[in-house]
Amino acid sequence: MFxxxxxxxxxxxxxxxxxxxxxxxxxxxxxxxxxxxxxxxxTGKGERIPLTIADRDxxxxxxxxxxxxxGFSTRLLGQLAEGETLYALTGPLGQATHVPAxxxxxxxxxxxxxxxxxxxxxxxxxxxxxxxxxxxARTKDLLVLVDDMRRVAHDFHIVTDDGSCGRQGVVTDVLRxxxxxxxxxxxxxxxxxxxxxxxxxxxxxAGAPAVVSLNSLMVDGTGMCGGCRVTVGGQIRFVCxxxxxxxxxxxxxxxxxxxxxxxxxxxxxxxxLDSL
Amino acid sequence: xxxxxVKMNERSxxxxxxxxxxxxxxxxxxxxxxxxxxxxxxRDARCVAGCPVGINIRDFIGAIVRKDFAQxxxxxxxxxxxxxxxxxxxxxENQCRKACVLTKKGAAFASLEAININxxxxxxxxxxxxxxxxxVSVSDEDLSRFRVAVVGSGPAGxxxxxELARRGVRVVVFEGLHKPGGVLRYGIPSFRLPQDVVDRxxxxxxxxxxxxxxxxxxxxxxxxxxxxxDGFSSVFLGLGAGxxxxxxxxxxxxxxxxxxxxxxxxxxxxxxxxxPEYHTPVNVGRRIVVIGGGNTAMDAxxxxxxxxxxxxxxxxxxxxxxxxxxxxxxxxxxxxxxxQEGVRFEFLTSPTRFLGGTxxxxxxxxxxxxxxxxxxxxxxxxxxxxxxxxxxxxxxQAIVAIGLTANQVLVRxxxxxxxxxxxxxxxxxxTMRTSLQGVYxxxxxxxxxxxxxxxxxxxxxxxxxxxxxLESLP
Numbered sequence: 001m002f003x004x005x006x007x008x009x010x011x012x013x014x015x016x017x018x019x020x021x022x023x024x025x026x027x028x029x030x031x032x033x034x035x036x037x038x039x040x041x042x043t044g045k046g047e048r049i050p051l052t053i054a055d056r057d058x059x060x061x062x063x064x065x066x067x068x069x070x071g072f073s074t075r076l077l078g079q080l081a082e083g084e085t086l087y088a089l090t091g092p093l094g095q096a097t098h099v100p101a102x103x104x105x106x107x108x109x110x111x112x113x114x115x116x117x118x119x120x121x122x123x124x125x126x127x128x129x130x131x132x133x134x135x136x137a138r139t140k141d142l143l144v145l146v147d148d149m150r151r152v153a154h155d156f157h158i159v160t161d162d163g164s165c166g167r168q169g170v171v172t173d174v175l176r177x178x179x180x181x182x183x184x185x186x187x188x189x190x191x192x193x194x195x196x197x198x199x200x201x202x203x204x205x206a207g208a209p210a211v212v213s214l215n216s217l218m219v220d221g222t223g224m225c226g227g228c229r230v231t232v233g234g235q236i237r238f239v240c241x242x243x244x245x246x247x248x249x250x251x252x253x254x255x256x257x258x259x260x261x262x263x264x265x266x267x268x269x270x271x272x273l274d275s276l
Numbered sequence: 277x278x279x280x281x282v283k284m285n286e287r288s289x290x291x292x293x294x295x296x297x298x299x300x301x302x303x304x305x306x307x308x309x310x311x312x313x314x315x316x317x318x319r320d321a322r323c324v325a326g327c328p329v330g331i332n333i334r335d336f337i338g339a340i341v342r343k344d345f346a347q348x349x350x351x352x353x354x355x356x357x358x359x360x361x362x363x364x365x366x367x368x369e370n371q372c373r374k375a376c377v378l379t380k381k382g383a384a385f386a387s388l389e390a391i392n393i394n395x396x397x398x399x400x401x402x403x404x405x406x407x408x409x410x411x412v413s414v415s416d417e418d419l420s421r422f423r424v425a426v427v428g429s430g431p432a433g434x435x436x437x438x439e440l441a442r443r444g445v446r447v448v449v450f451e452g453l454h455k456p457g458g459v460l461r462y463g464i465p466s467f468r469l470p471q472d473v474v475d476r477x478x479x480x481x482x483x484x485x486x487x488x489x490x491x492x493x494x495x496x497x498x499x500x501x502x503x504x505x506d507g508f509s510s511v512f513l514g515l516g517a518g519x520x521x522x523x524x525x526x527x528x529x530x531x532x533x534x535x536x537x538x539x540x541x542x543x544x545x546x547x548x549x550x551x552p553e554y555h556t557p558v559n560v561g562r563r564i565v566v567i568g569g570g571n572t573a574m575d576a577x578x579x580x581x582x583x584x585x586x587x588x589x590x591x592x593x594x595x596x597x598x599x600x601x602x603x604x605x606x607x608x609x610x611x612x613x614x615x616q617e618g619v620r621f622e623f624l625t626s627p628t629r630f631l632g633g634t635x636x637x638x639x640x641x642x643x644x645x646x647x648x649x650x651x652x653x654x655x656x657x658x659x660x661x662x663x664x665x666x667x668x669x670x671x672x673q674a675i676v677a678i679g680l681t682a683n684q685v686l687v688r689x690x691x692x693x694x695x696x697x698x699x700x701x702x703x704x705x706x707t708m709r710t711s712l713q714g715v716y717x718x719x720x721x722x723x724x725x726x727x728x729x730x731x732x733x734x735x736x737x738x739x740x741x742x743x744x745x746l747e748s749l750p
Contacts, residue, residue, distance in 0.1 A: 001491075027497050041454060045547065047555045048454075073555060088454035090491045219546065219556070222452050222493055223683050224462075225538035226520045229529055236522055236529065241685055255529050258636025262531045266557035273552050 001025070002086040005062055010115075014141040018068045018112050019078050020054070026061030028053070028091045034123035035097030035213065035245055038063065039221040041088035042076045049073045050218045050240070052116040052190075053092060054145075063091075066115030066144065072270045093221045094244050098211075099123045103186070104130035106178055107153070108171050108199050110191025111137050111144075116213060117190055118145050121152040130154055132178065132185070136171035136195070140164035171195065172202045179206035187211070189248065193257055200248035210248035214239050217260060230256050281388060282311040284395050289616040293578075294585050296466045296549060299613060300364075305345075308399040312340035315391050318377055323393060326375025328733040331355045333372055333393055340396060349404035352397060356732060357438040360405055360473050361431070363398025365464060366729050367571075367607045385608055405476050420444040422746045425508040427494045427686070430458020432514030432719025434481065435732040439739030441484035445746065448508070449486060452493035455545065458516055460728070462545040463537070465575050467582075468610075495686030500693075500715060509749065510714045510742045513701060514735060517720035518683030522676055523567070527630030531637035532559050536568070536576040536677035543579050549586060560587050561673025565641060567627055568677030569597040569604035574611060576675045577619045591618045594669075598626045598646050598659035622669070624648070626661050630674065640670045682721055708738035716742060 003024045011018040028038060032053045039048045055064035069075045080086070097120050105124050109117035114135050124131050133153035137143045138161045150156050157174045158166025167174070171191075179185055179202065187210040189199040196212050203210035216228035216239040223241035230239055231252035237243065285301040286292075292299045303311065321334035332351050339348035352359045366372075372393045373379065373386030380387045422445050426433045429451040437447045455461050457474045482488070492498060503511050520535035522528050539558065547554030564584070566577040573595055581593045595614070597604060600623045604611060615621075629642040645665035648657040682699045694702040694711035701710055701717045708716045718734030720726055 027492065031497065043555075045554045047546070076555075088491050090452060090454070090493055091496065093493070093496055219538060219541050220453060220462075222496075222518070223685055224518045224520075225541050226522065226535040227538040229522075231529055236524075238519075252529075255636065258531055259529060262559065262637075263557045266551065266559070270552040270555060270557075 002089045004080055004082050004084055004086070005060070007080075007082050010066065010144040011141055014139050016069055016142075017078060018066065018115075018142070018144050020064060020066045020115070021077075021080075022057070022060075022062045022064050023086060023089065024061055025063050025089050025091075028089065029056040029058050029061050029063050032056040032063055032092045033096035034099070034119040036092035036094050037221075037244065038065070038089050038091030039093060039218065040065070040077070040086055042073060042080065042086060044087050046076065046087060047073045048088075048219055048221065050093070050215065050221060052119075052213075054115045054118055066112060068112040071267050075271070090221065093240060095242070097123055097213075097245060099127050100129070101127040102129065104132070106132040106134065106175065106185050106187050108134045108175055108187060108189040108191070108195075109136070110171060110195040111142055113191030113195075114143070114145050114149065117188075118148055118152070120188060120190075120213075121149060125152050133157065134159065134171045134174045134178070136160065136191070137165075138162070170198070172198050175199060175202050176206070179203065179208050183207050187248070189213070193253070193260065196248065197253045197257075200251065200253070204249050211245050212248035212251060214244045214246065214251075214256070216240075216244075216256075217263070230259075279310075279314045281314065281390075281392055282307045284392070286613075289613075289618070292467065293582055293591070293617040296582060298470050299467050302402050303395055303399045305343075308340055308396060309343065311392050312337045312396055315341070316377060322375040322377060323372040323391070326372040327355075328371065328727075328729045329355045329736060331372075331397070336400060337391070337393070337396055340400065345400060345403045348400040352400055355736075356729070357435055358431075358477050358732065359397045359401025361401075361460065361469065361477060362729050362732070363394050363396075363401050364469050364473070365727075366394050366397075367727055368392075368394035369608050371729070384602065405473070405480075418444055419743070419746050420446060422446065422509045422749070423448065423507055424742060424746075425450060425494075425503045425511045426514060427511065428458055428514040428516055428719075428721075429456035429478075429488065430460060430514060430516045430719065430731070431728040432516070432721075432731040432735040433458065433512070434477065435735035436512045436514060436718065436739045436742075437486045438481055438484065439736055440742060441481060441486045443743055445743075447486045449488045450492045450494050450498070451488060451490050452497075453545065454490055456488050456490065458514075462541040463572065463575070465540065465544055465579050467578065468575065493685065495689040500686075500690050500712070504714065509746060510716065512735070512738055512742065513686065513710070513715065513717040513721055514719045514731070515683055515686060515717075515721040517680040519681050520676070521679045521681055523627060523678060525627060525629055527632055527638070528676070530630050530632040531635070532561060532673045533630055533638055534673070534675045536566070536572045536675050537680070539576055539675045540572070540579060543583070549579075549583055558583065559673060560584055560589060561638075561671065562589055562592060563671045564593045564673045564675065565669070565671040566593065566595045566675045566677055567597075568679070569595070569599065569606060570677065570679070571606045571610055573597075573675075573677035574606045574614050574619075576677050577614050578617060580673075580675065581617055581619060593618070594620045594622050594671075596622045596625050596627060596641075596643070598624065599648060599657065600624060603648075603656045624659065626659060628666070631668070638672055638674055640668050641674065642666060642668050680720070707741040708734055709741060714745075
């Protein structure tokens with residue numbers, strides 16, 4: 001169980017790697033839907049970390065996970081080779097993406113968030129929606145799954161901070177233009193928190209609805225601990241069971257940003273110790 | 277001559293608060309004999325009625341007096357599969373010991389003189405764990421052609437699995453987490469219930485043929501419909517009360533405000549007290565407040581102070597409770613242990629606002645003073661906030677331990693599974709059957725937050741109904 005069937009590095013060079021693994025998890029593969037995630041423990045002493053299900057293969061009984069080596073546990077995961085196994089994997093968790101039919105959507109993704117956008121893009125496409133994608137990253141090396149996204153989306157924009165690929169700028173530059181011509185375009189966004197916050201702001205200014213897929217710190221992932229709680233419209237919601245998708249206009253971004261930094265010191269400490 | 281109760285040996289507060297090893301040592305055989313010999317062996321043994329599962333307390337104590345320890349355990353097993361667990365965590369002072377004839381009439385809790393039934397139960401259970409006899413009871417009918425799915429591996433699930441497996445039923449227990457045991461694993465700290473006690477009970481079930489499927493969250497990984505399609509004849513739901521309640525006051529999502537469930541899970545299940553050897557972190561404040569008055573609050577407070585000790589921080593843990601010590605639902609033993617270890621108590625205090633600094637972390641707690649008003653439905657006097665009595669206490673970490681509600685993951689995924697206004701699963705109290713054919717439930721998922729033994733009582737009843745149903749099938 002939970003054997004790594006295949007592994008490839010999607011991006012490296014920008015000081016961090018984005019890695020894709022295909023993991024044997026037949027029961028999860030059978031049920032997985034766009035927007036859902038799994039909780040993974042790399043070793044028996046590991047943390048439980050949430051990772052979005054980027055793809056699944058029911059026949060093979062596998063799911064695909066894409067992660068950036070950002071913290072201790074993702075770097076540890078990045079060290080596993082093909083043929084090795086994860087200690088634990090539970091899922092699929094969370095609420096699947098709500099995908100209406102015969103509509104339109106603009107998907108805005110940043111960095112490793114593009115991998116999380118991919119299954120959502122396909123789900124919208126399958127239901128006959130007009131799919132527009134705006135993908136951004138700091139630099140070209142951090143852009144992943146561009147070809148996959150290009151195939152799924154009707155319209156496709158790439159933006160990099162340094163202009164090394166596509167247009168120079170940030171995703172909100174493009175989004176603003178799209179919403180200027182059609183303010184009724186619903187927005188879906190996933191990526192780094194500051195980006196999602198900026199996307200939400202642009203959408204709100206344009207009067208467009210926006211859904212955000214949140215990444216929170218989790219422990220059990222099943223609604224048991226409340227560690228992933230976020231304030232949405234003044235109410236406490238749990239990202240693991242009520243989310244991960246919420247109305248972007250209702251999120252208390254400031255609080256969320258601070259909650260995500262609660263273990264910064266501990267994280268730095270363990271990374272130093274293991275020189276990961 | 278009056279015989280005094282035999283005190284259980286406890287590690288000194290100074291010593292035990294420095295680690296997570298068990299606080300209370302078990303009786304030696306000599307001590308157990310001495311304590312058991314105090315039992316009056318009442319003809320009309322009221323203690324039995326005080327036990328939620330009706331253990332024949334008089335007879336098992338009698339067996340200890342005769343030094344027939346195996347028989348003592350066998351008598352307990354007739355009603356309770358897990359004496360080593362219940363002997364450690366049962367609130368005996370509200371149950372069997374309170375009913376004991378040696379308790380003073382009208383006392384709120386068991387008197388000191390009452391027989392230490394729980395300690396004797398633990399003794400019998402621990403003896404049997406170290407020399408386990410065959411636990412398969414003679415069954416009237418071979419039920420091995422049936423498979424039953426048990427959802428959740430906490431007290432209710434384990435109990436139900438045991439009851440069924442002892443009759444030959446092939447049981448598969450589904451657990452969402454990576455380790456079995458439920459609240460016995462993530463909730464109750466090892467200084468109260470050592471992990472190896474839970475391990476041994478679980479491996480005893482495995483010896484009976486029970487299979488544990490971990491990392492499988494029924495409601496997400498599988499549905500109840502899937503289970504029936506896979507050939508299970510019945511399903512038992514022992515999901516526990518899974519979702520933490522919050523106070524609903526401003527600032528509750530500040531950094532370093534935890535639910536007790538999160539705080540305890542990080543430590544008990546994930547090993548955060550051994551960080552960085554274990555990778556899950558937990559923050560440890562210099563001034564920690566635990567809000568609530570139940571066993572979970574006591575557990576959280578005692579874990580908190582052990583973490584402070586382990587991190588070289590001088591112990592500063594305060595339990596905040598809206599009522600007074602007397603109304604606290606926690607076991608008296610836990611309150612006493614917490615006190616001895618250095619936990620402070622701030623009674624008649626109601627938190628109104630968490631206040632944070634610019635970094636978004638907790639800095640202080642605004643409170644109101646309370647006085648006790650009229651008794652509520654459960655007979656506990658209700659706290660009333662005194663207007664204008666605002667005061668602020670400095671804390672840099674808070675743990676909210678005010679209770680749990682039923683986890684809705686499975687319910688949301690199961691059309692037709694009825695719940696009541698508290699969102700607990702509705703059951704027929706006689707059979708523990710839910711609104712769905714072949715699906716039974718027990719434990720906290722049907723009744724809020726009970727005790728381990730109450731959960732087991734319900735699970736036992738459900739197992740009885742399941743067996744009856746299976747026996748009637750071809």
